[in-house]
Amino acid sequence: MSARSRLAALLVLAALLPAAEAAVLAALHFRAALGLAPQITAVRPYATYHDLRWVLVYHDSWFWFVVEFLGVSLLRGLLSTGLVALAWPVGRERPSWRWLARRNLEIATLSSLLISPWAALSVAAAGVALSWYLFASLLPLIFLSPFLQRAGVVEKWWRGLPSIELVGWSMLNFAVLTVAGSITSSGTGWRVVAVAGLTGAANGLLWQRTVRAALLPGRVRWARVPVTPVAFLVALLLPLVAQGVIGITAGGKGEWRPPVLSQNLPESVDHAVIALAGYGSRYDGRPPADPAVERFSYRGLDGQGRPLPYRSVDTHQSLGRSAERLAVQVDALHRRTGRPVALVGQSEGAMVARTYLELRPRSPVDTVLLFSPLVRPGRAYYPPRDAASGWGVATGWELRGIFAVTNLARRTRDDPDEPFVRSILDNAPFYRNGTLCPVPGVLMVAFLPTVTAAEAPPGQYSGIPTFQVPAFHGGVIGQQVSQQRLIDVLATGQAVRLRRGEYAPLQRLSAAWQAPPLLVSVNPAWRDRRAPDPAITGRVCQGR
Template sequence: MESTHGRLAALLVLAVLPPVVEAAVLVGIGFHSAQGVAPQVTAVWPYDSYHDLRWLMVYHNSWLSFLLGLLALIGIRGLLSAGLTSLAWPEGVDRPSFRWLVTRNVEVAALAAVIISPWAALSLAFSAVALSWYLLASLIPMLLLAPFLQRAGVVGQWGRGLPTIELLGWSLLNFAVLTVAGALIASTPGWWVVAVAGAAGVANALLWRQVVSAAVRPARVRWPRVPVTPVAIVLVMAAAVAAQSVIGIAAGEQGEWRPPIVAERLPDRVPHAVIALAGHDSSWDGQPPADPRVERFSYRGLDGQGRPLPYRPQDTHRSLDSSAALLAAHVDALHRRTGRPVALLGQSEGAMVASTYLEKWPKPSPVEAALMFSPLIRPGRAYYPPPGHEGWGVAAGWELRGIFALANLPKKVKTGPDEPFVRSVLVEAPFYRNRTLCPVAAVRMIAFLPTASAAEAPPGEYARIPVFQVPAFHGGVLGRRASQSRVVAFLAGEKVDVPRREYDLFQRLGAAWQAPSLALSINPVWAATREADPAFTGRICEPR
């Protein structure tokens, strides 16, 4: 009989070697932003499959490569998990044959691929538009599924009864270990990343021992005859559709958008005329702001007198280039009418429109100041081609279309992964990934960032302009009184730069759950744009 020490040593080798090899490859090629995912390669279910599927969703460029990659990942994942389960088996308990473990774990890997793929697709959507709500939505199901799937590859009757409190506890600890490991890797220079990945592999091995023991020697199981696991799986799959609607509600601008800059008069010391740009799915009924120096940007453009037109939520779905062209006309009209320098204040999509205008419209410009609230942080990190074409992320794109189609059924205003706004980010990803928060000559700039956006920022630089960071979710900064006072101070010419210490910490803690970025150099759609890649350099605003 194999010795306990020998099995533990073999378990450690099997759990440590894959993350060490993955980390070494990523360090060797300089893939800075993806290093935090390496410890998950030998994590306990479902984080191991989540690791695999995020890589596959980003790095396939045809249906054939996706299908072959999926079959390969299922087979490798089944073999690796069977080996880890066998070596982690507790003493004194009869162990199934290795053949049974392989068969069962391949089955579980196939099931996990089906269950987790919608959430991996939402993770890719997060990489495309850098909206923290998508990241949160893709992680919560992992936490819910973990205690169910962790017993699936270990015992025969895993579908009935609630998971024990021990399995729940180990699954939460598993998530915490992977999060901390990703943060440590994001904080570690050079080849020391490999050592951290190895330490995380040791933690994975110990977690496999505890999880397998808790699964084969459970305490009292509640509802032992009830098929709880299939119900949980169905609910989690359905939640992938519901999540998209919840994300739209949380991230959009439904209802009247009247922040203080619109609802109140500006002090006389502010010399600018201000254009306020609302975000995605916002609408405007034409009611003018309280101060005549402030005007609302319209996603429909201007009337014959150069005044902004009322607009509907679907008008915000246009491409960023076309919105920036409307903004250029509005800037010129407002400057001629008032004789004042212009300041742009944009939220979310509105901030991206302002950034696009500042980059693409000729100088000099009447715009002297730009305030960006909840801008998208390094979006365009993934890609999927339009319908009818193959290319990087093709299968993920169709999965997103299916999710959005179902989510759109009860909605009056339809959204989708191919609307012009999203496609403009995907097509011009090199610019949006690199230069959203970069200085622009002769323009005073500041970004107002909610701390939740720290999870949107992969390891590395995210801004080279002053920032004002405040505890809030996406879109929740502008309405705060403290923010309004900083807006007035900035417009009046004062220096405003208030970074928060926890922002950097949250950025590092999110490193493990970022989907790998698609390298700029391999996508033909981006070939004409010569930009450095922050995913590899860790820096933004690099010279072209």
């Protein structure tokens, strides 16, 4: 085969599969997963990351997990064999097909095992809608890519540092896939198929460049040192370290005293206020500065109707139970003050406030301000620990293993089966479709940090006014501008709005690296399987 014919075959093979996947997803109207299609022929390990996210979300038993895992590893190895062979530089003797097939099948299996923990973290990110998990899953991926480029090409690929060319080409592929994912996830119809196919052709060109760079490196540093096994070990530890640092929702640990607690409310505010802290917070019983403000207690009230001190472990309870305790506290505060009640919640506290409104749409609460709420959570699922099967059963046990290791160095244990997480997973149709949706008679505003743009697929995410602030999760409520807008809402009874120009582009750019949502209609564990699914419609608050 001539060099020109080989290049043409490489480009056709690399382009055909992304176009086919995009066509299938477009035909199914599966908008939330369109950003993944261009990755199917990407260079290692991005293509493996693509495969595993589908497998970890879409298996409903151990049998099917094993079949799917081995199946995608086999297909990935065979596809990589063909791509490497077609990308082989002219004038360089190519190994036999048998050698290439054996090596690429071995590397495909090894890559799947290595990357599986990071793919599991991306599924966790889809479950609790926390971008930190998504970022934690991508860092090892980018780090290992230059090392894995050599694996299916050269004999002693585990020795020496990858060349600067390999680093550059792998970073370029990440950038191309990110941009392509933002375009495909935002498009419709055959335009999506065309973009996916063109990106696949770009993947083919990058396979050509990376194979050449692996075979003909300008200079190999530490050529006799087995660097790659050390890199693998570091990469495997990264998700564990990240999970230990982040915690399960990064809701803000330690004593929580935003301005609404530490300062008196202006006289223009006629509401009583309950402030709800986030996951991992604790409360020592110290009252707020203003007597019309109370701190929500995850333990409830004492005999005199005062919020009880609580520990961080008390925030791990289900959202339903927290909402019931909030209902008791709302009624007690309303009786004591005679005022309408406003709820100011952060992170998990915001979710407790929203759950309360769902359970008690008619109540003394007429204003709810949600700071750093979880945006479209519940997009993934895994069954409880005692279940023998169910969608994501293997993923659940992989996450349990990750948490078990990180809990060895923690005082307060986090558990992917704790009631807070399970209450989101088990009621996913509501939290996915209804979290940021209006409630009649209640003024609602969501204060969103820009990092939440990476937490949900492109498309509508809110049916209530939003105020977007440059910040990380949990970092909005302490800012002066947020405190002033909080007071403005309480004093005037009018919503505030601010949409930042970078929010929508960041939302689209993250689409390529999110796990595909589990469709509401397929999971028998969800009671409301006929609920409108934003993964299909691209819209929230439908049918409410």
